[in-house]
Amino acid sequence: MPPDRSPGPPVSFICVHAGAGYHHPRTHTALLTLVSEACLSGMRNLLSGTTSCSAATTATNHLESSPLTNAGLGSNLTIQGTVECDASAMCGRTGAFGGVGAVSGIRHPICGAVAVMRGDMQGPGICGLVPPVLLVGEGAKTFCAAQGVEIVQMRSLITDESQTRWERHMRILREAEQQEGERAKKRQRKECRDKSPDLSEQSFPESHLNDTVGCVAQDSTGNITSTVSSGGISLKHPGRVGEAAIYGAGTWSECTPTVSIGCSVSGTGEQIIKTLFARECAKRCLKSDDVAESLREVIREFLDIDLIKGKERNVGVIIYRCELTADESIGDDVDGKKYIREVWWAHTTKSFCVAWMSSADKKPHARVSTLAPGHVMVIDGRPI
C-alpha cells in the first residue's frame, strides 16, 4: 500500500514548462508571463489545499489555453490541417497513469488524460474489466465526453497563427518535394551526377517555435503529479501519437519512502519514446542525488543512441526532486524533518521556457533557458 504521506514538507511546489525548441526573442516576454501565470494558477490551488493532480491540471490548462504554446488552442496542425493532441498524467504515490492520443476537439487534452488516470487509480471494475491507460482518437473523445471533459469544435482550436504556420510549412514541403522530384528525374537521365542533398537535414524555419507543455506539482501531503500536453509535430500524419501520450516517455512521477520525483519532457516525440526519456530521468534521479550528473548521462545517451536516426535530436525536461535527509547542515527544516528540494531543467534545443514556485515564494521564478553557441546541452537547476 502506498503511504498516506510521500516524502515532502508541508510546503507545496509547482514547476511548468512551455516546450523545448526555439523561442524567438520577441516572444520571450509573453512566454515568461504565461509560464509565471500558469505557476501562479496552480499554486493558488495548492494553497487552497487541493491535490497535486488538481494543481497540475489547472496549470496545464492555463498553458493549453494560450495560443503561444503547441498544446490545445494553437496546436500544430496535421498534414491534413486538423488538430490532434496527445497528453498524459501520472500520480507519484499510486503510479496511476492516463494518456490520450491523437484526440480532436477536446479543449483541454490534459483533462482527458486525467480522466483516464482516475480510472487506472480505481483498478479493475465489474467482472474484472481492466480500465485503459491509453485511449486514442474518437474512442478517447467519447470516453472524455462521458467523463464531463469539455468537447469543442475542432476548428475552434485552430488560431490564425497556427493556420498561417501550417500554410507556410505546406508550401515549403511542396517546394522541397518538387525539387526532390526534379533531381530524381535528372538522376534518371544521368544529367545530374551529384548526389542529391540530404533533405532530411533541412527543417522548417519555425518547426520548433512551439512545443509541448507540462507541469510537476507537489501538494502539502507530499504527493506529486506530473503532466504533459502537446499538439505534436507540424504536418504530422493523422493518427500519429507522440511521447506526450506514451507511458514512460513524456512524464513520470514516483514517490518512494525517502525520495519523490516528478518530471515532464518535451521535444521530438519519436526520439523521446525510443529512449523512454521521462522514466529514465526519474529512475536515475531516484538512485542518485546528483541530478545534474544524472541528466547529463541521460542526455548524452539520448544524443548517442543508435535507436534514433538523424542528427537533430530534440529534448527538454523539467525535474523536481525532494529528498528526506538526516544531514542537519542542509535543507529545509519543517515539522522537525529535513528535506532537500531541487528543481532542474535541461535541453538540447535552442531554448526551453520554464517557471517554478514554492509556496514559500512570493512570486514565480521564470526563465527562457538558451543554448550557448557550440554547446550541445544546457543543464541548470536551483535549490528550492
Next chain:
Amino acid sequence: MPPDRSPGPPVSFICVHAGAGYHHPRTHTALLTLVSEACLSGMRNLLSGTTSCSAATTATNHLESSPLTNAGLGSNLTIQGTVECDASAMCGRTGAFGGVGAVSGIRHPICGAVAVMRGDMQGPGICGLVPPVLLVGEGAKTFCAAQGVEIVQMRSLITDESQTRWERHMRILREAEQQEGERAKKRQRKECRDKSPDLSEQSFPESHLNDTVGCVAQDSTGNITSTVSSGGISLKHPGRVGEAAIYGAGTWSECTPTVSIGCSVSGTGEQIIKTLFARECAKRCLKSDDVAESLREVIREFLDIDLIKGKERNVGVIIYRCELTADESIGDDVDGKKYIREVWWAHTTKSFCVAWMSSADKKPHARVSTLAPGHVMVIDGRPI
C-alpha cells in the same frame, strides 16, 4: 552504423505464440496445428532467403487469419461490438519500431505495423519530417491503405464465435452491473450491512480463452524481427490501446556484437505497458546468459509491483537468445564460429501455446504449456 551481420549462425530460426491465457483442452489439437503451421510458413520464407521481417510477418499473418486466436479475424470485440486491433514489430539490427493501435478494418494489423516500422527505418524525410512510430485509429488506416496494406470491411473480421462470446460477456456484465446497482440501493437504505463482494475479482469465464499472438524470427544474416498482434481485452472501451502497439511493452528485438535477443509478449495490456515487459526481459537477457533466472526475476517483479492494481496478473513471453561464444565445449559450430541458441517461454496464466523451429529441424516443436496447480509461473526452455 549497425553491422551487416548480427551474431547468429547461417541457420535460421523462428518461434511463435498463440497467447497467454486459458486454452480449453478441446482446442489444444487445433492450436498445436495452428502454431506449427505458422512456424512452417515463416520457415519456408527463411529457407528461401527472405529477411526475418518477411518471415515474422508471414507467420503472424497465419496466426491473425485463424479464428482461434484473438488477433485479426476473430478478435475480441469492444463494448460497442466492434473490432479494434493493436500490433507492433521491431527490427533487432536497426532498432526500428512500428506500431498501430485501435485499428479497424485492417485484415492483418501486423502488416500495418511493419509499414510504420519501414518508415522509422528510413529516418527523417523531406524537410526533416520525423516518421511516426505509432499510428492509431482512422489515421493509421489511411496510412496503411496508402502503403498497400489490405483494408477490409470491419464486419468481415467478426466470426460467429467472437460475436457469440461478445453477447455472452455483455450479458454477464449487464447482470453484474444490475446486481451491483441493487446492492448499492440496499446499502443506501441500510438494508444490507455486508460490504458488497469485490466484483473486480470476478472475471468472464472465457476472458482469457484467446490472447495476443506473436513471433520472433532470425534470418541467415543473423538479424532478428519480433512481432505481436492482438484484438485486445474483451469489452474494452473503443480507442483503448494495449501493449501490442506500445514501444517496449509487447515486443523487443536487439542485436549487439555478441548477443541477439527477440521477444514477444502476451497478457493484460495495461499491466504489460506499466512494466515495459518486453524491453525489461530483453535487457536482462542481454546482460545475463541465465535466461530462466532473468525471466524469473522479471515475472516476480511483475507479480509484486505496486504500479499494477488487482491480484490477477496475466503475462506470457517467448524469448529467443543467440550468443557468440568462445567456449569450444558447447554450442553449434557453424563457419568456424560457436553459437549458443536457446528458446524460452514463461507465463503466469493457466496456459500458453508456443511453437519453434530451426532450419536444421525437420518439423516444428509445439507445446501448450500449462500452469501446475499451486504454482504462480511456468518457465521452460530448450537449446536449439
